[in-house]
Amino acid sequence: MIAVIGLGYVGLTTALGFSEKGFKVYGIDNNKEKLNSIIANKIPFFEKGLPEILNKKLNKKFFVKNSLSECVDDIEVIFVCVETPVDDTGKANLTYLQAALKSVLSVIKPKDKKLIVIKSTVPPSTTTKKIIPFIKRLGFKAGYDVHIAYNPEFLREGTALEDFIKPDRIIAGVNDEYSKQVLNKIFKPFKAPVYFVSLNTSEFVKYLSNSFLATLLSYSNEMSMIADSIGNIDIKSAFKLFHEDKRWFGKPASMQGYAYPCCGFGGSCLPKDIKSLINKSSEFGYNAKILKDVIDINEEIKVFWINKITKNLRKDTKIAVLGLSFKPDTEDVRDTPSSAIIKMLIKKGYKNITAYDPLSNKLFDKVYNVPVKYASSMKGAVSKSDVIILATAWQEFLDNKDLLSKKIVFDLRYKL
Ligand SMILES: NC(=O)c1ccc[n+]([C@@H]2O[C@H](COP(=O)([O-])OP(=O)(O)OC[C@H]3O[C@@H](n4cnc5c(N)ncnc54)[C@H](O)[C@@H]3O)[C@@H](O)[C@H]2O)c1
Structure with missing residues (x-):
């Protein structure tokens, strides 16, 4: 029996994913x-597949609770999936994680020997150097009174459920045999290889992955800027040809999406995780260079696009920004490049901006509160505008590109 603390993208997917695999799961937020919203059978954010499982499992295999105290006697494993944002220096803010752990420890007793599995992304060394000492200060000895494991999550928003249910591999950082036994048991139905490694290694693998993806994107973006400055290079064709190299990509080739230029990476993971790793490595005396450039290029690419778009563009031009979420098939607008693009346009004096996203208009407005109009359809946004900026490559935009035929279009995703 499993409890999941924090029912955001990762936590709710984890909770419903385990319930789909036949476990009884309690969710707490x-x-x-x-x-x-969850109690009322409504997923509080858009994520494919989750509404159907919630509808099927709510109050049968998945139970929502106000506090862990209401179900603590019934559970063996507690997954902690709360947010771990970073501050301006890239330092991971562990207060949410510590608060969640504190609430867990306030309702379990040392003799219970529960297993706490941290799923939130934390910089390598955090569990051993910060979390275990924190738990000790609260009167629990890790490995004796309570077991601590780390299980990085690799799901991608938009395909979160499928990524969770059908993982390539499962990685678990453990310090003791008991944690290994319990995790082997609960991961068995996933039919994926389970690798047990040290806590630091398990935390590191997540950053290895995200840093590589971010580097691929910034590499592609730098190459697109070089190509543009040289001129007469068809950037889209060049990258498509690059993808034909079978040594790298094979088929199916989802990695191609990262080795492809755009207007910068965003979302809740890549920007934060790269900054956090730079910060952590400097704390340990290593000055990360590639990763700092990755972050710098991620800013530079937006300035590059703004300069390109606004060159010879009158301030009263009517502009449509298509796409507000950080990528298609999610409504998530955290660190979305569209917000930087829109803010820069406004700062340059452009006032006639209409934005449209198939899912995120409301959320974007709430989070960024920028002076733009929102259209309720692609057609509505495009028909009112002279210049179109494709900022997120939703399929809807690609399917209706004929709407753009008489417009000046900036395809920030190289997808049209
Ligand atoms: N979103 C992703 O694609 C993704 C993928 C892999 C890993 N991660 C990592 O997983 C973690 C969670 O990410 P997310 O996107 O699900 O975040 P989120 O902000 O969507 O969800 C976090 C949830 O935790 C809840 N919460 C915070 N403190 C709590 C507490 N003390 N008790 C109970 N609930 C609490 C919040 O209310 C929120 O609902 C982060 O560390 C993130 O870096 C995210």
Whole structure:
């Protein structure tokens, strides 16, 4: 029996994923609005496949609780999936994680020997150097009174459920045999190889992955800027030809999406995780160079696009920004490149901006509160505008590109 603390993208997918695999799962979140929505059988954010499983499992295999105290006697494993944002220096903010752990430890007793599995992304060494000492200060000895493991999550928003249910491999950082036994048991139905490694290694693998993806994107973006400055290079064709090299990509080739230029990476993971790793490595005396450039290029690419778009563009031009989420098939607008693009346009004096996203208009407005108009359809946004900026490559935009035929179009995703 499993409890999941934090029912965001990762936590709710984890909870419903385990319930789909036949486990009895309790979900806990301290955001009442979110909790009430789930209790009312409504996923509080858009993520394919989750509504159907919630509908099937709610109050049968998946139970929502206000607090762990309501189900603590019934559970063996507690997954902690709360947010771990970074501050301006890239330092991971562990207060949410510590608060969640504190609430867990306030309702379990040392003799219970529960297994706590951290799924939130934390910089390598955090569990051993920060979390285990934190738990000790609260009176629990890790490995004796309570077991601590780390299980990085590799799901991608938009395909979160499928990524969770059908993982390539499962990685678990453990310090003791008991954690290994319990995790082997709960991961068995996933029919994927399970690798047990040290806590630091398990935390590191997540950063290895995200840093590589971010580097691929910044590499592609730098190459697109070099190509543009040289001129007469068809950037889209060049990258398509690059993808034909079978040594790298094979088929199916989802990695191609990362080795492809755009207007910068965003979302809740890549920007934060790269900054966090730079910060952590400097704390340990290593000055990360490639990763700092990766972040710098991620800013530079937006300035590059803005300069390109606004060159010879009158301030009263009507502009449509298509796409507000950081990528298609999600409504997530955290660190979305569209917000930087829109803010830069506004700063340059462009006032006639209409934005449209198939899912994120409302959320974007709430989070960024920028002075733009929102259209309720692609057609509505495009028909009112002279210049179109494709900022997120939703399929809807690609399917209706004929709407753009008489417009000046900036395809920031090289997809049209
Ligand atoms: N979103 C992704 O694609 C993704 C993928 C892999 C890993 N991660 C990592 O997983 C973690 C969670 O990410 P997310 O996108 O699901 O975040 P999120 O912000 O969507 O969800 C976090 C949830 O935790 C809840 N919460 C915070 N403190 C709590 C507490 N003390 N008790 C109960 N609930 C609490 C919040 O209310 C929120 O609902 C982060 O560390 C992130 O870096 C995210």
